[in-house]
Amino acid sequence: MPTDVFVEPGDLVIVEGPTFLGVVTRFVYAGARVITIPVDELGMDVDALEVTLSDLKKQGIRPRFIYTITTFHNPTGTTMPLFRRQKLVALAAEYGVLVVEDDAYSVFALPKRNCAPLATLDQDGWVLYVSTFSKIIAPGIRLGWACGDPAIIERLAMFKSEGTVGPRQTR
Numbered sequence: 165m166p167t168d169v170f171v172e173p174g175d176l177v178i179v180e181g182p183t184f185l186g187v188v189t190r191f192v193y194a195g196a197r198v199i200t201i202p203v204d205e206l207g208m209d210v211d212a213l214e215v216t217l218s219d220l221k222k223q224g225i226r227p228r229f230i231y232t233i234t235t236f237h238n239p240t241g242t243t244m245p246l247f248r249r250q251k252l253v254a255l256a257a258e259y260g261v262l263v264v265e266d267d268a269y270s271v272f273a274l275p276k277r278n279c280a281p282l283a284t285l286d287q288d289g290w291v292l293y294v295s296t297f298s299k300i301i302a303p304g305i306r307l308g309w310a311c312g313d314p315a316i317i318e319r320l321a322m323f324k325s326e327g328t329v330g331p332r333q334t335r
């Protein structure tokens with residue numbers, strides 16, 4: 165789980181508002197300060213994100229990461245179109261902020277409706293793609309996979325080898 169590896173108390177994490185409650189709970193539990201970017205009918209409002217990133221930069225703050233559910237967003241059901249995905253990846257590179265792309269649901273999209281994951285638009289390793297078997301095998305399985313910069317995957321693998329394979333409710 166990226167939270168256990170990346171979030172230190174006091175870190176700033178950007179999420180969509182609203183978003184998957186389960187993950188916000190984890191971020192808060194890990195001591196993160198969470199700020200939200202509104203979601204409209206096209207998913208995260210990336211123009212609002214740009215303003216926020218610019219404001220934070222003026223204050224000398226670099227968020228730890230941006231958490232986004234790009235396809236079949238939980239809870240709004242929206243899917244971010246390509247032009248927004250491209251802008252989100254460009255902003256990540258410009259501001260040097262990791263994007264954690266939670267793609268739990270795109271497996272259920274019709275092929276023609278499916279949109280390129282952010283990870284496929286990312287040239288510079290600013291996207292960590294994560295998904296889960298919970299929606300395709302069984303909810304209790306609590307297993308998933310991640311794809312991203314090798315250094316990040318190595319940190320996740322270290323956590324995995326030290327942690328348990330069962331559900332983790334606490335750090």
Ligand SMILES: Cc1ncc(COP(=O)(O)O)c(C=O)c1O
Pocket residue numbers: 184233238266268295296297298303306307308
């Ligand atoms: C967007 C999203 N990601 C992840 C999960 C859960 O994944 P896991 O069971 O692997 O923790 C859910 C479950 O509701 C979800 O909505």
